[in-house]
Amino acid sequence: MLNVLFLITETPARIWQWLQETFNRPLFTLGTETVTLGWIVEVLVLLLLVTLAVRMIKRMLKTHVLIKLRLDTGTREAIATLMSFVIGAFGYVIVLQAVGIDLASLAVIVGGLGVGIGFGLQDVTRNLISGLILLIERKVKVGDFIEMDQIAGYISEISIRSTVIRTFQGAEVLVPNVNLADNQVTNWNYSNCHGRIDLPVGVAYGSDPVLVTEVLLNLAHSAPHVLHDPPPRVIFQGFGDSSLDFELWIWVDAIDRRIVIRSDLNFKIEYTFRQHGIEIPFPQVDLWYRNPPKLPASPNPGTEPSTDPLPSPPAFPRAPQTSLRSLLQNVSYFHCLNDLQLRSLIEMGCRKQLAKGETLFQQGERANTFCIVLGGKVAAFSENRLENVPVFVFEPGDYFGEIPLMLGVPYPTTMKAMAETVLFMLEQKGFAQLLTEHPFLGEDVAQAIAERQEILSQYQQDLSQENDTEYPNAISRLRQKLKSLLNW
Known part of the structure; x- marks a missing residue:
């Protein structure tokens, strides 16, 4: 028993003594400093602390200190990176001096190693120097939209060794700084974000070139983001194989949105050409067939050979589905919209098909969705009521859905389809865009909110806990949100 107690009490002391001997055992001598395992661990910990401190200082400079000076994003990034680099260099020197390394005595050794290291790490050195050049010259800055080597995107970070480019697909591409410093780079934000977009347009032979020019210029002048100085121009490129080839030149203030601008203008050009009877042709070729082979004789005299095509295989029966455009046009708010306005409306939301008896939202469920009934019927049931009678029928x-969407509260009732139903559903951003582009709908929403005040009364107790003194009740909160959206 005494031996066991002796082992228990002596084992920690022996382990501690072994650790001290291991960490304090001299490994080699560096100048006047004896290097031990404990000394190495101490140096690594101090260098790690300096690295973490430098990163924290850089983040604090970018997000708190420099932002108060109202500097642009690229300037803040450059200043923060250079200052962190200088602070880090001083910190590492201080750590090495503190642990007893005489840097002066190591100058010859470091100089000799520098030649070998320079050959082995010349790419790293070039990237470091290129990073400093980029930060000092600021030919490219954080937030600039650039194109290089089939990469197009925004610069999100410039570090000492590499630059991070965020593409339109959301990917983060790491590009060595030397590629930006030595290769050709297109910086669309160098002086401004203006740029020219060329839209080729072909019309059928016989079309009026003056009318085509008028239509294209009217569309260009009415499109957002298109500048009036320099003005849009229509260029007659020449006579194609099957079309008169025109090109619309426009200058825009946001060249990084050129794909979206080009798409919107193409939609408008196609729609307006149809309205004016201007035909957009497709390639056509006239084929002359000399000496055609004779048809085989009919097996039955007096009858012509059959020229009917082969019967096609039977297709599976498929119920026709009404287009979303037709369903939206049946709604009183949208029956006056043209095709371009309907296309913009369709892009705001999505179609939702419900079977009879299918539940869309449960009572108490949070869903930030505004729903328009296009077909069928949706009923709102309260689970607090004993009788299965709908509170509302839509x-x-x-x-x-405007109440949960605008107040951020759960659904007060369970929404269930009473028949096969088609809904048009919009999220928060689409709902705000809908009210902005169609203010009359915002007025109707405000009126409907007032009519549904009984439902809102169920939220009064929850809303009062927020200590909201600016809006004394839910009605005023919703109206205030509508005013902010519609700029009333």
Whole structure:
């Protein structure tokens, strides 16, 4: 028993003594400093602390200190990176001096190693120097939209060794700084974000070139982001194989949005050409067939050979589906919209098909969705009531979901389809865009909110806990949100 107690009490002391001997055992001598394992661990910990401190200082400079000076993003990034580099260099020197390394005595050794290291790490050295050049010259800055080597995107970070480019697909591409410093780079934000977009347009032979020019210029002048100085121009490129080839030149203030601008203008050009009877041709070739082979004789005299095509295989029966455009046009708010306005409306949301008896939202569920009934019927049931009687019934043309969407509260009722139903559903951003582009709908929403005040009364207790003194009740909160969206 005494031996066991002796082992228990002596084992920690022996382990501690072994650790001290291991960490304090001399390994080699560096100048006047004896290097031990404990000394190495101490140096690594101090260098790690300096690295973490430098990163924290850089982040604090960018997000708190320099932002108060109202500097642009690229300037803040450059200043923060250079200052962190200088602070880090001083910190590492101080750590090495503190642990007893005489840097002066190591100058000859470091100089000799520098030649070998220079050959082995010349790419790293070039990237370091290129990074400093980029930060000092600021030919490219954080936030600039650039193109290089089939890469197009925004610069999100410039570090000492590499630059991070965020592409339109959301990928983060790491590019060595030497590629930006030595290769050709297109910087669309160098002086401004203006740029020219060329839209080729072909029309059928016989079309009026003056009318084509008028239509294209009217569309260009009415499009957002298109500059009036320099003005848009229509260039007659020449006579194609099957079309008169024109090109619309426009200058825009946001060249990084050129794909979206080009798409919107193409939609408008196609729609306006149809309205004016201007035909957009497709390639056509006239084929002359000399000496055609004779048809085989008919097996039955007096009858012509059959020229009917081969019967096609039977297709599976498929119920026709009404287009979303037709369903939206049946709603009173949208029946006056043209094809371009309907296309913009369709891009705001999505179609939702519900089977009879299918539940869309449960009572108490949070869903930030505004729903317009396009077909069928949706009923709102309260689970607090004993009788299974709907509180509200929404038919084609009605809408719901504005209360949970704008107040951020759960659904007060369970929403269930009473028949096969088609909904048009919009998220927060789409709902705000809908009210902005169609203010009359915002007025109707405000009126519907007032009519549904009984439902809002169920939220009064929850909303009062927020200590919201600016809006004394939910009605005023919703109206205030509508005013902010519609700029009333």
